[in-house]
Ligand SMILES: O=C(O)CCC(=O)C(=O)O
């Protein structure tokens with residue numbers, strides 16, 4: 001299996017176009033060691049052209065004036081409610097100990113049944129956006145099913161579809177959000193100013209991250225507490241693979257066996273940078289109770305440290321607590337910290 005080996009990050013590149021128990025094992029190995037993997041697929045789930053078109057649309061949107069973008073400001077009614085719409089530069093802090101990140105974002109949630117109100121030029125491309133969101137979700141479903149296979153969840157308990165069924169969008173709303181990200185050019189010089197997205201782990205189940213060749217900046221925190229860059233196109237393929245990472249919720253749900261790895265974005269201004277992230281979350285009502293897997297059981301308390309810090313971050317107290325959260329309660333706790341929202 002090819003790997004990306006920049007500065008000691010051994011993030012594997014896994015072809016998920018033909019699912020099998022071997023592919024499932026590779027996905028589980030990557031998810032439980034790095035928490036990051038690259039997925040290569042053959043355009044059948046998501047044509048590369050659709051990714052490029054979405055980047056073009058994103059650039060057209062962000063190059064508008066502030067007045068135009070602010071008509072659909074985050075959390076506003078015009079933008080369709082909480083966690084939807086445009087986030088201005090420095091409007092949020094992924095790392096609350098670090099001042100607001102110099103970047104912009106536009107959040108789109110999956111259609112239920114319609115897309116949220118969109119500003120121009122996104123509104124004219126709503127059918128392309130819908131298709132893109134559906135493709136992203138199909139990739140997440142494929143990965144979640146591979147995890148179900150590798151975790152050997154018994155047929156009578158729900159089988160390999162155990163996770164995927166809890167992310168079935170036809171069954172109701174979820175916290176899933178697609179985010180177009182824009183890091184404008186800055187005159188940044190000092191090292192502290194070059195941090196463009198503060199150190200954080202993602203909140204949901206899995207994240208698909210799309211980046212553009214020639215626009216590096218993503219770094220992951222290695223176990224030795226040093227930062228390693230994650231290349232955009234590690235195998236110099238004609239289409240860059242999609243970067244996938246495990247979020248806090250899936251780590252929490254699997255007793256810490258799957259790793260939610262801390263990452264950040266850093267570059268020293270100069271040029272602008274674009275990325276897009278599809279944050280896949282379970283259905284709001286999904287209960288984050290024990291996953292019926294002997295493999296997770298056997299992993300036992302090895303994830304105790306990680307779980308303890310997660311429980312503290314979620315305000316659940318130490319590792320002794322037994323409170324079962326729903327996916328929505330889990331997300332609400334995290335968003336409150338990020339946006340400083342009140343109850
Ligand atoms: O822009 C990137 O490459 C990563 C952004 C990210 O990690 C996030 O928004 O959660």
Ligand SMILES: [Fe+2]
Pocket residue numbers: 200201202263
């Ligand atoms: Fe992230």
